[in-house]
Amino acid sequence: MLAVRSGKPVTFSAQALEQAQQIIRRYPEGQKKSALIPILHLAQEQNGGFLSVEAMDYVAEMLDLSPIEVYEVATFYTMFHLKPVGRYVLEVCHTGPCEIKGAEWLLQTLKSKLGVDEGEITPDGLFSIRRVECLAACGYAPMLQCGERYYEFLNTEEKVEALLEHLRQNANT
Amino acid sequence: MGKRLLLEHAHVESIDRLDVYRRHGGYAAVEKALKSMSPAEVVEEVKKSGLRGRGGAGFPTGLKWSFLDKKSGRPRYLVCNADESEPGTFKDRYLMEKLPHLLLEGIIVSSYALESHCAFIYVRGEFRWIIKILERAIEEACAAGWLGKNILGTGFDLDIIVHPGAGAYICGEETALLESLEGKRGLPRIKPPFPAVVGLYGMPTVVNNVETLAATPWIVLNGGDAYASIGIGKSTGTKLISACGNIRKPGVYEIELGLSLEEFLYSDEWCGGMEGAYGLKAVVPGGSSVPILPASLALKTASGQPRLLSYESLAEGGFESGSMLGSGGFIVYDEAQCIVRNTFNFARFYHHESCGQCSPCREGTGWLERILHKLEEGHGTLADIDLLWDVQKKIEGNTICPLGDAAAWPVASAIRHFRHEFEEHVHHPERCLFRRRQAAVPVNALAEPV
Ligand SMILES: Cc1cc2nc3c(=O)[nH]c(=O)nc-3n(C[C@H](O)[C@H](O)[C@H](O)COP(=O)(O)O)c2cc1C
């Protein structure tokens, strides 16, 4: 997977910097590297939802790591996006228990309602769609994750439409 | 039946807050252990209880604890495995969401038993809201003196750190988890040495599942013998089962081990029976990694005994006619489901999640996915079914960690019990139930959860 150089420097807000320091402090003496994954999450948030090469290099510097140590971790974990994404990433679980409850239907419905394919971004920059593996919501399928939340039992067009509308409203406020 | 040792107070409003949890007897086990028991006594009670790891492997917890190297005097760590990524499994999430203080209490008494002063909770990164719940609970517990320095004036110190993962099933495997916690890729380590000797940061470490640790306060309060008297045989105590698939009432249930599978599936107290008009086709009783059982073998063992939800009964018959309790992820398939499609789906999962270190797993899971895809698409031949069998055989037992086996077993058991469906896909691919259903009805509109 190729990472993207955005050409933009990354800066953490003062609050994010303080959060980063708190994270680093909680690990034992000499184990600063343990802070890497939590800080990559923070960097992704601070960088508009994805990890550019610049963002990863920034994290490397913050933790006294070589850039490659950060790249190899960022590329291993599926929650890290290495390319720009929509403001709302709709991550649909497509694993067995969700599939038997209509995960493929949910994916198709989202694609046709938003007019984009998996991995693309809607022209307004709001949405992208992604398939992910089991999110531990198997009894509440079909479902998707968006940001901090799970949206479950998305089994009718009305519910899907309502969710998209809710997110659009959110984006405006 | 219906004993609840873990979820007794799960429905109490605001039980995730310390004061409410305290009013329902919370933290009494910490008080008892720290003030009136020695660490060795706590280990002894857990040994007597017969508690077995609830993360999937079912290893006796007390025995695991007794392997921990205390003699060398190096720092010791307790790591709580809250990675919960096995398809079909969503019980730890429920427990942490409802009863975060029960988990903390379990971690405190277990750390005391292990004489460890630093514990980590490794939570899958997607559980963002759970991380917040846990962090708030930790703050409350620290402020009230249940955590931190000199707990209850006993001189025992403990810090608990919540650490997020970032999306990788393999990080549920305990040594991959430790690598991930150290800020690396989640590549399982070669064992031995085991974590009890060389674990987190090279120090002696115990890794236990959320549910395992949450069971320890009850054991401390009521004694190991009382715990051992619940359940059946060597399957002592209760187990959380997360039930999903084509049932009326999907959800998380606490059962006394030994409950019959039939009762669990059909009784209104539990799953409430099949959701629609179709009968039972198959059950995967312990998460996607365990062998699938056709309806007849799910309800009764090959020797005609009722199948029970216990480690022993589910395993009865070995791989020929049995399965495993695993993580308690209970997936139910009705007659309208396609076994070939489901097997393909799981193979795709394992291929995606293989860390790539061992060639049998890295390459083999890819082969499984591709052959199953070919069969599923209607381009397969009878020889492909045999090839599938050969490939899974070559993975099983030949890898660093059990993910390889976990990828092989669902394929092996599906061919063993449902070979006719694979053959049908060769001769009449157009009859595939998955395809027909996808085309006709988009999705079953379901009732809301209970
Ligand atoms: C591929 C793989 C994934 C696993 N995922 C989990 C998991 O998500 N949660 C868990 O508790 N154990 C998981 N395990 C089991 C752990 O390796 C380990 O046995 C367990 O955390 C030990 O705790 P216990 O003895 O309390 O069950 C997994 C094992 C393997 C091989």
Ligand code: SF4
């Ligand atoms: S069996 Fe698979 S997941 Fe486990 S170490 Fe080997 S390649 Fe990685």
Ligand code: FES
């Ligand atoms: S299979 Fe979709 S959440 Fe588990």
